[in-house]
Amino acid sequence: MQNDKIAELKKENEELKIENEKLKIENELLKTIIDNIHESVIAVNKNDEIILYNCESEKMEGLNRNDVLGKKEDDVYAPPFYFSDEVVKKVLRTGIAVIEQPYWYYLNDGRQTNMIFSVFPYLYKGQIFGAYIIFRNVNQMSDFIARTLEMRKRFFEDETTSQTGAVFLLDHIIGSGSIKKIKEEARSIARRDSPVLIVGETGTGKELFSQGIHNASLRSKGPFISVNCAAIPETLFESLLFGTVKGAFTGAVETPGLFEQAEDGTIFFDEINSMPLFLQAKLLRVLQVKSIQRIGSTVQKPINCRIISATNNDPVEAIERKLIRSDLYFRLATITLNIPPLRERKEDINYLAASFIKKYNLKFGLFVDNIAEELLNLFDEYYWPGNVRELENFIEGAMNFVQDKDKTLNLHHLPEYFRKRILSNKKSPVNTIVSDKKLQSVLSETEKEMIESILAQNNRNITKTARELGISRQNLYYKFKILGIKK
Ligand SMILES: Nc1ncnc2c1ncn2[C@@H]1O[C@H](COP(=O)(O)OP(=O)(O)OP(=O)(O)O)[C@@H](O)[C@H]1O
Ligand SMILES: [Mg+2]
Structure with missing residues (x-):
C-alpha cells in the first residue's frame, strides 16, 4: 500500500518535473522572441521596479539589462533621459492602458528620435500585477517597412512591378567593390525623398539603379514614370510634363502630365542633359515651388513625387558646354551616384557573365556552366x-x-561581328585618347557599329533591335538621328 503511494508520489513528482521543464522552455522561448522583435519592451512590477528589459531596449538606451533589472525608473534614468514615469504610475494606479502616444526620445548616443509608445497594465487573477511599455522607433520602423515592401516586391514581382513600371530591385544589381558600395548608398538614400542624380556611361545600369531606388523606397507602391529627355520632341515636352487643359491650344484636351502621373511615386528624367534649356528653367521652378500648372490653366497643383535623373555625360562638362543649367544641376544632384564603367571594375565581369549565362540557360533551355x-x-x-x-x-x-x-x-560561340569587335578592340583605346571629345567619338563609333550589326542581324526590324539593345524604340530612333544611321 505504502509502496503504491510512494510510486504514485514519484510519478506525480516526475510529471511535475516534466511540466516544470516545459514551462522553463516556453519561458525561454518567449524571452528569446521578445529579444528579437523590433520594438523595445520594458515591464515593471506593482512597485514600478523593472522586471523585463529586452534586447532592443538595451540597444536603444545603451544600458545593460543586469544594471537595470530590479531597479526603479527613478534610479535608472536621470532627466532628461527619463521616460515620463507618471504615465506608468497612472497605468499601475488605474489599470487603464495608454495607447500609441507620440514621444521624443533620446537614444544612448544623445540623438533625439521619434517614438510611439503604449503602456498596458498587466493583470493577474484580476489584480494589477504590473505594467509593460512598448516603444516603437518611428524612424527605424519606416526603414523596416520600406525593406518589407521591397521584399514583398521580390516575392510578387510580376504582380506589383507591372503596375508600377519599375521591374528592377537593388538586389538584382550584380557587382562587388564599387557597385556594392553604391548599392548600399542607394538603399540608404532610397528611404528619404531627396533628388538623386545618377551619372554613368551608357549601359552601366543607371536605369537599373533608378528603378531599384524606387522599389526600395516608401513610394514603391506608387508609379515609376520614366521620361527619356532625349527622345521627346521639344515641342511636345512641356505639355507632356505638365499636362494640358481643354482648349489650351487647338486640339488640346484635358490631360494630366507626367508629374501628375507620378503622384506618390518617382519620376525619372533620363538623359537630363538633353532637356531643352527653356524647359530646364521651368523644371527648376517646379522643384522650387513643388507644384505645377497645366498648360492653359491658372491653377497650381502641388506635386508629390521623388525626382531621380540620369546623365551619361560628366555633369561639370555638361554645365560648361551649357547643356545643363548649373542651378538645376545643384537642385537635382542633392545626392549623386557615380557608376564606374565596366572597364574600371573588371572583377565584376565574371559574375555578370555567369548571371547572364544563367538567364539565357533558362530562356533557351541550355546547360552552360562555364x-x-x-x-x-x-x-x-x-x-x-x-x-x-x-x-x-x-x-x-x-x-x-x-x-x-x-x-x-x-570564343567560337561568339557571332562573327562580336568576335571581330572583341579581337580588334583588345587593346584599350584609352592610351590613344587625348581629350574627352575623342572619347566621345570613340564611344559614338562603337555605339553606331553595335547598333548597325544588331540591326542587320534582325533584318532591320526596329522593335526587335530596340528590345535586344535594351532601349526603347523612341530612343533607338533618336540614336539613328544622332549617330547618322540610315533606317
Ligand atoms: N550591375 C548590373 N547587374 C546586372 N545587370 C546589369 C548591371 N548593370 C547593367 N545591367 C544590365 O545592363 C543593361 C543596361 O542597363 P541600364 O539600362 O540600366 O543602363 P543605362 O546606364 O541606363 O544605359 P543608357 O545610358 O544607355 O540608358 C540592362 O539590361 C541591365 O539589366
Ligand atoms: Mg538608361
Whole structure:
C-alpha cells in the first residue's frame, strides 16, 4: 500500500518535473522572441521596479539589462533621459492602458528620435500585477517597412512591378567593390525623398539603379514614370510634363502630365542633359515651388513625387558646354551616384557573365556552366564601351550558337561581328585618347557599329533591335538621328 503511494508520489513528482521543464522552455522561448522583435519592451512590477528589459531596449538606451533589472525608473534614468514615469504610475494606479502616444526620445548616443509608445497594465487573477511599455522607433520602423515592401516586391514581382513600371530591385544589381558600395548608398538614400542624380556611361545600369531606388523606397507602391529627355520632341515636352487643359491650344484636351502621373511615386528624367534649356528653367521652378500648372490653366497643383535623373555625360562638362543649367544641376544632384564603367571594375565581369549565362540557360533551355579561359581573357582586355549592356548582348549572342551538349561558352560561340569587335578592340583605346571629345567619338563609333550589326542581324526590324539593345524604340530612333544611321 505504502509502496503504491510512494510510486504514485514519484510519478506525480516526475510529471511535475516534466511540466516544470516545459514551462522553463516556453519561458525561454518567449524571452528569446521578445529579444528579437523590433520594438523595445520594458515591464515593471506593482512597485514600478523593472522586471523585463529586452534586447532592443538595451540597444536603444545603451544600458545593460543586469544594471537595470530590479531597479526603479527613478534610479535608472536621470532627466532628461527619463521616460515620463507618471504615465506608468497612472497605468499601475488605474489599470487603464495608454495607447500609441507620440514621444521624443533620446537614444544612448544623445540623438533625439521619434517614438510611439503604449503602456498596458498587466493583470493577474484580476489584480494589477504590473505594467509593460512598448516603444516603437518611428524612424527605424519606416526603414523596416520600406525593406518589407521591397521584399514583398521580390516575392510578387510580376504582380506589383507591372503596375508600377519599375521591374528592377537593388538586389538584382550584380557587382562587388564599387557597385556594392553604391548599392548600399542607394538603399540608404532610397528611404528619404531627396533628388538623386545618377551619372554613368551608357549601359552601366543607371536605369537599373533608378528603378531599384524606387522599389526600395516608401513610394514603391506608387508609379515609376520614366521620361527619356532625349527622345521627346521639344515641342511636345512641356505639355507632356505638365499636362494640358481643354482648349489650351487647338486640339488640346484635358490631360494630366507626367508629374501628375507620378503622384506618390518617382519620376525619372533620363538623359537630363538633353532637356531643352527653356524647359530646364521651368523644371527648376517646379522643384522650387513643388507644384505645377497645366498648360492653359491658372491653377497650381502641388506635386508629390521623388525626382531621380540620369546623365551619361560628366555633369561639370555638361554645365560648361551649357547643356545643363548649373542651378538645376545643384537642385537635382542633392545626392549623386557615380557608376564606374565596366572597364574600371573588371572583377565584376565574371559574375555578370555567369548571371547572364544563367538567364539565357533558362530562356533557351541550355546547360552552360562555364566560360572558356580564352574568352574570359578577351573579356578582361576588352574596353567595353557599351558596358554591362554590351556584355549581356555578347552573352546572349553567343548563347544563340550553343548546342544542347555544350557546357562551356567558347570564343567560337561568339557571332562573327562580336568576335571581330572583341579581337580588334583588345587593346584599350584609352592610351590613344587625348581629350574627352575623342572619347566621345570613340564611344559614338562603337555605339553606331553595335547598333548597325544588331540591326542587320534582325533584318532591320526596329522593335526587335530596340528590345535586344535594351532601349526603347523612341530612343533607338533618336540614336539613328544622332549617330547618322540610315533606317
Ligand atoms: N550591375 C548590373 N547587374 C546586372 N545587370 C546589369 C548591371 N548593370 C547593367 N545591367 C544590365 O545592363 C543593361 C543596361 O542597363 P541600364 O539600362 O540600366 O543602363 P543605362 O546606364 O541606363 O544605359 P543608357 O545610358 O544607355 O540608358 C540592362 O539590361 C541591365 O539589366
Ligand atoms: Mg538608361
